Amino acid sequence: MSNIQSIVEDFANELSALIEEQVLTRARAAVSAALGGAAPKRGPGRPPKAAKLLSAVGVAPGRKKPRKKAPPQLCPVPGCKNKAAPIFGMVCSAHKDVPKAKIREYREARRAKKEGKKPKGRKAAAAKA
DSSP states (O other): OHHHHHHHHHHHHHHHHHHHHHHHHHHHHHHHHHTTOOOOOOOSSOOOHHHHHHHHHTOOSSOSSOOOOOOOOBOOSTTOOSBOBGGGTSBOGGGTTSOHHHHHHHHHHHHHHHHTOOOOSHHHHHHHO
8 A cells, every 4th residue: 555655646746846847937938038038949839828918918029119100191182181092093082083194293293392392394384484
């Protein structure tokens, strides 16, 4: 009887030592990841849940801050404050039927005004003459 009891005690001791070792390894990895240290090398398989939680919070190892969304592009027609849409050729729905040459002139005039230059194009040449 004591032989079986000693075998069970040895098994329980080995099992508890293994579990304790795994717990310490996981705790060290979680603390080093939380403090921004290098993640320990690991084998193939699914990443631990702690890494998923950290990436969901925004502590992704490769990124410093999230990407900022670009400002909305407005319709190039003078005086129009609507948003431009790719489906209409980057003009608003109200000006989707305006000829492309006119829209090109509007864009050039807007760029020239922004840079402080005189606009180029047929309209500018006609106004100059």
